[in-house]
Amino acid sequence: MDLFNNDEVNLFGQGKNLLPFDGEALIYPYFFKEDVFARLVEETPWKQDKMKIYGREVEFPRLTAWYGDSDEVYIYSGVVNVPVPFSSLLNAIKQSAEQQCGYRFNTALLNYYRDGNDSMGWHSDDESELGSNPVIASVSFGASRVFRFKHKIQKDAKVSVELHNGDLLIMRGATQHHWLHQVPKTAKKPGPRINITFRLIG
Ligand SMILES: O=C(O)CCC(=O)C(=O)O
Numbered sequence: 001m002d003l004f005n006n007d008e009v010n011l012f013g014q015g016k017n018l019l020p021f022d023g024e025a026l027i028y029p030y031f032f033k034e035d036v037f038a039r040l041v042e043e044t045p046w047k048q049d050k051m052k053i054y055g056r057e058v059e060f061p062r063l064t065a066w067y068g069d070s071d072e073v074y075i076y077s078g079v080v081n082v083p084v085p086f087s088s089l090l091n092a093i094k095q096s097a098e099q100q101c102g103y104r105f106n107t108a109l110l111n112y113y114r115d116g117n118d119s120m121g122w123h124s125d126d127e128s129e130l131g132s133n134p135v136i137a138s139v140s141f142g143a144s145r146v147f148r149f150k151h152k153i154q155k156d157a158k159v160s161v162e163l164h165n166g167d168l169l170i171m172r173g174a175t176q177h178h179w180l181h182q183v184p185k186t187a188k189k190p191g192p193r194i195n196i197t198f199r200l201i202g
């Protein structure tokens with residue numbers, strides 16, 4: 001399906017590596033041309049996950065959905081996720097990302113940041129199901145939000161980038177071993193944003 005009209009796929013070549021060392025985070029600005037934000041909001045079976053902190057239930061500061069083409073269960077931030085099958089829209093996005101990465105994915109985690117109070121805390125995507133040096137393709141739609149990296153050991157090594165509607169970010173190599181990433185809360189009153197991370201598990 002030529003949904004995204006990505007004739008320029010190779011214009012950006014390898015993409016620019018945002019990380020100075022210990023990993024690769026390749027950015028492809030405005031990779032996806034089609035504005036699918038509203039469709040994704042509508043079509044996705046959003047869930048409000050909760051986590052237990054010191055015995056107290058706390059809602060995640062975002063909504064989530066988990067897609068996969070196996071019925072493999074994936075544990076993320078202590079939450080057991082049973083995937084729903086890929087929609088045709090998600091399949092089309094996945095295929096474009098796969099083409100650019102030269103890599104295959106079988107799952108997608110969707111995060112819906114409704115406003116500036118929604119966020120994602122510092123973490124690495126280093127679950128064992130992902131293997132040792134996972135390739136993760138992150139695609140953003142809707143409002144722009146800041147996305148930050150910080151090195152686990154070298155505390156002064158930090159990278160900040162604004163992810164826009166249609167941006168593709170590929171994390172690969174040793175990135176998850178050495179770097180944490182986050183989407184901080186902001187008082188700037190951004191509109192809603194959806195991020196999709198494609199992963200290969202199992
Ligand atoms: O929303 C983003 O840009 C990042 C999402 C993320 O880090 C994740 O799903 O693991």
Ligand SMILES: [Fe+2]
Nearest residue numbers: 123124125181
């Ligand atoms: Fe992540």
